[in-house]
Amino acid sequence: MTTPAPSAPADASGSPAAAAPVRQTLLVLGASGDLTGRLLLPGLGRLVASGAVPALTLIGSGMDDWDDERWRRRVADSFGTVGADGPRESEVVRETRYVPADVTSEEDLRRLLRDCVGPLVIFFALPPMVTARSAAALARIGLPPGTRLMLEKPFGVDRISARSLNNLLATLVPEEQVHRIDHFLGKSTVLNLLGLRFANRIFEPVLNSTHVACVDIVFDETLGLEGRAGYYDGAGALVDMVQSHLLQVLALLAMDPPPTLRAQELRGRKAQVLRATRLWHDDPVAASRRARYTAGEVGGRRLPDYADEPGVDPARRTETLAELVLTVDTWRWAGVPFRLRSGKAMAATRKEAIITFKQPSRVPDGLTGYEHPDRLRIGFGPDRLGLDLNINGPGDPFELEQVRLSADFGPGDLPPYGEVLRGAFEGDPTLSVRGDVAEECWRIVEPVLAAWKADTVPLREYPAGSTGPHDSLIGPVAG
Numbered sequence: 001m002t003t004p005a006p007s008a009p010a011d012a013s014g015s016p017a018a019a020a021p022v023r024q025t026l027l028v029l030g031a032s033g034d035l036t037g038r039l040l041l042p043g044l045g046r047l048v049a050s051g052a053v054p055a056l057t058l059i060g061s062g063m064d065d066w067d068d069e070r071w072r073r074r075v076a077d078s079f080g081t082v083g084a085d086g087p088r089e090s091e092v093v094r095e096t097r098y099v100p101a102d103v104t105s106e107e108d109l110r111r112l113l114r115d116c117v118g119p120l121v122i123f124f125a126l127p128p129m130v131t132a133r134s135a136a137a138l139a140r141i142g143l144p145p146g147t148r149l150m151l152e153k154p155f156g157v158d159r160i161s162a163r164s165l166n167n168l169l170a171t172l173v174p175e176e177q178v179h180r181i182d183h184f185l186g187k188s189t190v191l192n193l194l195g196l197r198f199a200n201r202i203f204e205p206v207l208n209s210t211h212v213a214c215v216d217i218v219f220d221e222t223l224g225l226e227g228r229a230g231y232y233d234g235a236g237a238l239v240d241m242v243q244s245h246l247l248q249v250l251a252l253l254a255m256d257p258p259p260t261l262r263a264q265e266l267r268g269r270k271a272q273v274l275r276a277t278r279l280w281h282d283d284p285v286a287a288s289r290r291a292r293y294t295a296g297e298v299g300g301r302r303l304p305d306y307a308d309e310p311g312v313d314p315a316r317r318t319e320t321l322a323e324l325v326l327t328v329d330t331w332r333w334a335g336v337p338f339r340l341r342s343g344k345a346m347a348a349t350r351k352e353a354i355i356t357f358k359q360p361s362r363v364p365d366g367l368t369g370y371e372h373p374d375r376l377r378i379g380f381g382p383d384r385l386g387l388d389l390n391i392n393g394p395g396d397p398f399e400l401e402q403v404r405l406s407a408d409f410g411p412g413d414l415p416p417y418g419e420v421l422r423g424a425f426e427g428d429p430t431l432s433v434r435g436d437v438a439e440e441c442w443r444i445v446e447p448v449l450a451a452w453k454a455d456t457v458p459l460r461e462y463p464a465g466s467t468g469p470h471d472s473l474i475g476p477v478a479g
């Protein structure tokens with residue numbers, strides 16, 4: 001069930017009056033942070049430019065003692081990065097305000113809410129502990145009816161805190177009005193998994209343990225810490241990327257076909273498959289790897305040792321690369337390893353899901369040169385679909401050669417944050433993470449977090465600009 005989006009009031013005949021659109025307010029808590037400037041505001045700019053939010057008041061709030069002018073410059077600059085500088089966007093920039101506040105203080109929040117008119121969306125662009133404290137303060141003072149809450153990942157800092165945050169939010173607004181954000185669910189390529197899998201006859205029948213040898217979901221970045229120690233050093237690669245984004249990709253790849261893409265069905269299917277997901281052989285030591293980068297060069301840029309980055313506490317032993325092997329214990333997938341990895345400061349960007357098929361039951365005598373299995377590659381940047389197949393190559397017609405059929409996925413109309421913001425403005429939670437799923441994702445990684453804390457898995461090192469630790473569970477994939 002979705003909460004109806006705010007709409008114009010009906011006239012006497014019952015039809016919607018051609019009145020001015022209802023003005024919505026977006027209140028951003030954590031307005032001076034990296035997420036707000038780099039991803040949220042550009043997404044908002046494009047959404048506003050698309051005309052999907054015809055009347056919007058934007059209020060930014062944070063600890064920093066900024067004034068309206070400084071905030072307006074930030075909004076304009078962020079909008080500018082995506083060319084969002086038309087009349088609609090300029091109006092938002094002109095009208096937006098900044099309110100300095102401690103968003104964990106009841107008094108400050110009361111003052112903030114007094115400034116908000118019309119249906120309200122609150123975006124918590126805050127570190128997870130601050131989000132929890134802010135939500136607790138809001139629970140004490142109450143929210144205007146119909147308020148929607150957008151909460152960034154990670155949702156909580158472990159399963160217990162995620163559950164108590166869920167319980168707290170349930171006292172504030174109905175579940176349909178809670179938008180737990182995972183911006184990967186707003187990436188058009190991730191969403192393309194749905195069309196690829198369920199609108200074609202040829203893939204779905206072979207996506208199972210009879211035909212698939214393994215599934216890799218890899219998100220290697222050339223970016224290092226990029227000045228985000230305040231958040232990242234407390235999270236690390238496992239929580240920052242694997243526990244959230246990569247498990248969402250796994251859910252979309254492995255779930256059973258939903259009858260419709262409505263929120264209830266799509267989110268139900270994802271929940272089902274994640275409930276069946278656990279560590280390979282339930283062994284966190286064998287099924288995980290962690291490592292952090294040392295000094296090195298990435299794409300001509302010199303990066304310091306992670307432990308020497310400003311704001312990092314080396315004693316935390318935070319990993320910048322995490323690998324997990326999971327099993328999806330269902331009839332369809334039992335026995336197929338799902339290998340997830342994300343690393344920072346890697347030699348090259350590699351953002352893809354690869355489905356590796358088993359070898360053919362028998363390659364007839366007389367056909368030579370079979371080397372690599374078939375693979376389906378779904379690239380998340382560049383957004384590209386590739387299908388590696390063995391065919392008779394040029395020259396000797398009985399000599400096999402691997403070729404790749406490839407197609408670019410068309411870019412989506414909106415960037416990921418535009419897409420997830422649209423969901424909240426329209427009252428549609430389809431692309432947000434349901435409360436039980438957020439807890440389930442913590443359940444999956446919990447044994448690994450415990451093993452790493454107990455130091456039973458060594459923290460390896462890899463030079464920035466390399467391909468990661470030597471004993472990777474994934475290894476290079478040909479091509």
Ligand SMILES: NC(=O)C1=CN([C@@H]2O[C@H](COP(=O)(O)OP(=O)(O)OC[C@H]3O[C@@H](n4cnc5c(N)ncnc54)[C@H](OP(=O)(O)O)[C@@H]3O)[C@@H](O)[C@H]2O)C=CC1
Nearest residue numbers: 030032033034035062063064102103125126127152153154
């Ligand atoms: N940055 C990214 O690429 C992405 C980040 N995220 C998530 O977004 C969240 C925020 O990350 P990010 O923006 O990088 O972190 P930052 O540290 O850059 O920003 C956090 C913001 O919260 C503010 N803040 C902290 N405490 C309070 C308080 N009590 N009252 C008011 N404001 C407060 C900070 O203000 P001040 O600086 O003054 O303390 C700062 O503006 C994290 O949960 C992260 O996982 C998700 C996807 C991508």
Ligand SMILES: O=C1O[C@H](COP(=O)(O)O)[C@@H](O)[C@H](O)[C@H]1O
Nearest residue numbers: 153183221223240241245381416
């Ligand atoms: O959430 C996060 O995602 C980004 C990667 O996302 P992208 O949209 O830029 O591809 C990652 O760099 C960051 O560490 C993480 O917090």
